[in-house]
Amino acid sequence: MSRPSKCRRxxxxxxxxxxxxxxxxxVNLEEVSLAVEELEAIRLKDLEYLEQEQCAQRMQVSRPTFHRVLTSARHKVAQALVQGKAxxxxxxNYVHVGKGRGKGCRLRGKTEE
Structure with a gap:
């Protein structure tokens, strides 16, 4: 049994x-679902041009975990662009820390206490 995922910042x-x-x-489109932390990984790496180590630190995950999240996100975006999906x-699985402190972990869109 694997351990639960750590919240991504x-x-x-x-x-x-x-x-x-x-x-x-x-009605004619298939969808690809991109998690909030996957979008954050793309934003940090591809929009802010940060190194993977810096990205991992900002999201408070290990570098290999960041790499897996980023790879998954890029695959989904490529699939949507190439195959015409929404x-x-x-x-x-994230905690939002935009302005001020983060409040609780979000798991699949629901707040965990």
Missing amino acids: VEFIPEITYFKPAGVPL IRVEGG
Whole structure:
């Protein structure tokens, strides 16, 4: 039995959480679900151009864990772009620490006490 996942620290919660190809009706689209911490990994590495060690420190995870989260996120985004799928950003295993202290761990979109 594996141990439970540690909460990943995220500094950014997106206001827009759904992206779809233009000109394709929503009913005809498959979806890819991108966890909030996966979006944070892409933001830190690909938008802020941080080194993996810095990204891992900011998310308070090990470097190998950060690499796994980033690889999963990039795979999902590539799959959506190449196969014409919609991307929904939702859920995950994270604590938001944007302004002030973080409040509780979020697991698949629900707050844990």
